[in-house]
Amino acid sequence: MSNSTIFGTWCSYEDSNIIIIPVPWDVTASYGSGASLGPQHIIHASSQLDFFDLTYGVPLDSGIHILEIPQQIMQRNNFLRQCAKKIQEKYEDDIPLSPEDIESLHTINQACCNVHNWVEKQAERILFDDKIPVLLGGDHSTPFGLIRTWSNREDFGILHIDAHADLRDSYQGFHSSHASIMHNVMNLPTPPQKLVQVGIRDLCIEEYDISKSHPSIHTYFDPHLKDRMFKGETWERLCKEICEQLPEKVYISFDIDGLSPLFCPGTGTPVPGGLSFDQARFLIKTLAQSDRTIIGFDVSEVAPSPQGEWDGNVGARVLYQLIGGMLYSQK
Template sequence: MDKTQSKFDPTTTISSEFGIFGIPLTEEESLVTLVPVPWEVTTSYGRGASDGPRIIREASEQIDLFDFETGKAYESGYFMREFPQELKDMNDKYKEKAQELIGLRTSLSEDTARMDKLAAEVNAACEKMTAWVFDQCKSVLKNKKLLGLVGGDHSTPWGAIQAVAEEYKGDFGVLHIDAHADLRKAYQGFTQSHASIMYNVMTGDKRPKKLVQIGIRDFCEEEFDFIESRKDIRTFFDMELKRRLLAGESWAQVCQDILKELPQNVYISFDIDGLDPAFCPSTGTPVPGGLSIDQVFYLFNEIHKSGRKIVAFDLNEVSTGGEEEAEWDGNVGARVLYKLCGWLVKTNQR
């Protein structure tokens, strides 16, 4: 079968624990493979991100497959791998340890031995998660599939970005959509904190040639100084974008400036809290302001029109907020994921 032209009856659906969007194709038959990562060990405020892949998967079957912008890209096939229960169990175990450590630090505890032990255990668990993600994503790329990762908190895609860096020998840029800069070094003592993902990406051995951030509106002085010190980082702060729009510039003009900073190959790292919290009220660390979903989808279209290629993506921090369900968040997350899959296919089929 020609994997880029696989056909099926879109009125046929499957009821399965796995798969995505009700598309009745196996991983072998599909062009896009999605890796779910139910992990939120180092989250520092809200909770429920480890359920993100599940609520996205559950909401996905209500989406109409034909898309005004990406057409019938779905015919190439999208497949989500099995939820890794062993990883979820490890997440639940070490999240408790991480929360204990955060509590000890907050209370200014003098029990340094206990804190050092907890930090070492949590950091070792996070390293195992990243190694697992790296292996999963390497297998996707080895199979000549297009890669998407569905987290989880925003620490989860480091292994994916490392795998893409190996595949493309660093010849790509990361488009980072987020409310936070995520450039803190070992935030709260966790070397792979969700707040440290882009610091790790940009200081690691396997890194992209450029980091372009948009929607950033919550960051510390250390992160701002780090941005200013690096020529390979360009941050479009949310207030900067809003001032331009309020002064009369169009979003189309802003997008052209964003595109100028991106190389030919683009990896999209999408933290759902980059959107206005109206779209993601249950996400772990919501921040007022942010992008509309229409602005993000417009930017995706402009990436395609510019001739650039989306080489892979991740979507993170879609959350239940600690409740059993978060229907609206799952709905929005599924629709963002569907657009990402569509543009991933379209930009690789020129």
């Protein structure tokens, strides 16, 4: 299995309840790269946390195992990232793609699908072993295989925390990028019952139209949430309203750029605004304490920055809050 540590300790696969799948992939990063280093960055920073939580006790005691970071995926990522950058530069400069570029585009799209298939295979094995798979990206394309695994097993909704709607059919020619994951999820043969998005503040008009017209999508745009708070509504009331939109079983997809850039300066596509760490923590807590079960989650788009380990520190704390909330909801 793995000898990797998380939160400064090691627990065997056999003795663990939660298995973390690290996915070092950010080939189609469209602005800043570095999310492929997110798993290692979080692992390194996670050892300095105190593991008692005032709400959840000591989630670490449940047994948490992280798989080895797959070096073959990391190596493939580093090679294809350079190919993707050439394509992206031509898109930005409105230069037609050459036959070689088109071949590279197909190769990258297929490589993204291969990563999804690998994640799905890991998740299926973990579920077969009666354990809970969670995912640590990588960019926000990486959880697709895990969400697809759940879609083949359960009726559930998604709580999607993000600065971006991720509802594009494709972006810069890439069909499986971070910008398209929720489009792809909602077009699965058995899609989630509900997609509830929180913190969205950077999107195109087509995504806005989809979010307003799709019967299974409910989007809480960040400026609208802030306007309601400025007019006197409490975050507690808003969190309860958000949770009321979700079905009995919930999967959380947490893109770190859903937080204010103060908490994730290294993330690839930072956007002003967003949630504070405490607002995100309280939302997770509210969901965990509602009559709903958190079945799984992912954390994506954490990347190193010049601020040292700050991004990894926050990412590790988000990961720990999600673990705590999930376990609490399953009691």
